Amino acid sequence: MSAPASFPPFSALVSRLRAAGCVFAEDEARLLLSAAATPAELTAMVERRAAGLPLEHVIGWAEFCGLRIAVDGGVFVPRRRTEFLIERAVALARPDAVVVDLCCGSGALGAALAAALGPVDLHAADIDPAAVRCARRNIAAAGGTAYQGDLFDPLPAALRGRVDVLLANVPYVPTEEVELLPAEARLHEARVALDGGADGLDVLRRVTAEAASWLAPGGHLLFETGEHQVPEALHTVEAAGLVAEVAECEERYAVVVTGTRPAPRRSGRPADR
Incomplete structure (x- = not known):
């Protein structure tokens, strides 16, 4: 998967997430790319994730039983x-x-x-x-x-x-x-x-x-x-x-x-x- 020209390269996103300890860095990079509307928003989201926030809080939703469940910051993430x-x-x-x-x-x-x-x-x-x-x-x-x-x-x-x-x-x-x-x-x-x-x-x-x-x-x-x-x-x-x-x-x-x-x-x- 490649990012739009104005966005950071996909490989750079993966490297940043992997360096932060994200085990599924490639999958997370794809989700963050799909959720971000602008390069600035993507950069902010990647940094929030790298800082340790749950991915679900960063992108605003969690997958559960095939549904997209809205999850705001601080709310328990469905397992x-x-x-x-x-x-x-x-x-x-x-x-x-x-x-x-x-x-x-x-x-x-x-x-x-x-x-x-x-x-x-x-x-x-x-x-x-x-x-x-x-x-x-x-x-x-x-x-x-x-x-x-x-x-x-x-x-x-x-x-x-x-x-x-x-x-x-x-x-x-x-x-x-x-x-x-x-x-x-x-x-x-x-x-x-x-x-x-x-x-x-x-x-x-x-x-x-x-x-x-x-x-x-x-x-x-x-x-x-x-x-x-x-x-x-x-x-x-x-x-x-x-x-x-x-x-x-x-x-x-x-x-x-x-x-x-x-x-x-x-x-x-x-x-x-």
Whole structure:
């Protein structure tokens, strides 16, 4: 690929990015070239990337489940491994489902599930104002609504007991391990989207404590967690009265836990023989 005559040579872009430690320098150079409108803008974008900003923050979007998700500076960048969670949700949901994307960040999960299922009643919530602004743009095409506030607090009360799919992209990095994360995440994403408390499960416990009252009978809670956190995560889900199940994708290093609210048993006497 060659840059337009007025732009720096493609090879020079690659060399600058490679010198800054970008492993996929050629791919990133192509994306930066496609995103820049002027040579000056391209130079600024390359320098921001070389300084360590996430590529997604530099170009303003991330690819997730085949969608282009708007991601502003400071907003949590959707991880490709989380596509496994969406695959699990698609297998469980119906096209007209009531969907809540909790701790929604950019709204990538809700947008992806709506794109896969077709029309859904989509709601999203996050405590971070910057994330909510992104989410509103990303779920607009699906007719979704995004709210700012702490977990379930900003959701309409009318949703209680009606949610078919509750996507909860809760932070699950233990506080002491946040400083071990790559600099792109540690320095440029909101800490509230990363820090899950002492054992990484503090936010999950708050979500599961209320999940059953928001889920419809037979509704599902889905979230990611670390492999070493699975036993405690399962215990937390089951203690909340949900039926727990775990699924792993080795290829994407992803672990997804599903908690299902049991549907009421049908009563009635057996038919006469």
